[in-house]
Amino acid sequence: MRRFLVLGHEAHTSPDFSLEDLPGTSGRIDVLARCAASAFLLSHGIRKDVELYLVMHGPSRPPRTIRMAGGELRHLNPDERSTASLFLKALQLESIAESVSTPGIYVSGIGFAKLLESLGGPFILLKEDGEDMRDHRVPKDAIFVLSDHLDFSEEEEKALMAHDLTVLSLGPRSLHSNQCITLVHNELDRREMET
């Protein structure tokens, strides 16, 4: 199982945004939609061995976490709008305990620090100044942690560092989180092929 966690610092936690203007109205749910596409989509099909946590800390009832389970997802289209409309649907549910929205899409009231605790690690933080992932063994159960368009705050980094954490780099340029997910998959795909 490959696991990714993306923190959406301002991502709206109420279904109050417009699919016609995601960047302007949703706290950048479009970033999270692109992460979902990179996490799950192959050219013809869905990666079933992937779990993605989208942690949303924006208005109006933070935190909410959408968990997507590749093995249960029926359809996921590559365009941002249709993925965001799945999130819109999930955010209509208000329970704190995890409940199912559509097949493979779950939502709960857990936030970043508590989710880290509940998952336990090992966590891998992707940063330009980390060790090169190509030279580094990755535990099979690792959870790759990424931020959206905003950097992690000091407090969030502290929450991460309280756990089993490795900092890895994917290359010399600072990239968008969905691009990072694509690069992680490629490196792990190559390793699977070799074994």
Next chain:
Amino acid sequence: MRRFLVLGHEAHTSPDFSLEDLPGTSGRIDVLARCAASAFLLSHGIRKDVELYLVMHGPSRPPRTIRMAGGELRHLNPDERSTASLFLKALQLESIAESVSTPGIYVSGIGFAKLLESLGGPFILLKEDGEDMRDHRVPKDAIFVLSDHLDFSEEEEKALMAHDLTVLSLGPRSLHSNQCITLVHNELDRREMET
């Protein structure tokens, strides 16, 4: 200069599609918008050393080619909708000779085979059964050629094979074209760092 060419087999060549339903109305202009984001966007900024050719063969006045020049692009947002609206604007121009639409975005009436001839190569075709790109030297002026959600036809492959063509693979899984562009950039970024 890094150059990419993406063929949109059914991509509309008239500004007749809806930004509210790109996958359903535009012949998959959404695929091309994602390719543009992968080709040009870094976490904070635009890759200036990139040129992208989006060749469109769909209705109603094929072919059209949109050329994007990273060094001249003023703004490019990461969301599909705003990129597609730039394409919508470019497709309002009808001249066969290349004309400028918005800064860094050009449009002309050239099609796939003629564009290959005009660029001349060397071309790199990305395919799962090619040699691994990681083990392969890439000429500095290479043009990476990709298809959209549809495979190249026999005729299109023939047009490619009439030129200086290398077939390379990025890994064992078949990916979306925007994901391939991200992987090519990463490999070239790493090589630039080494030199």
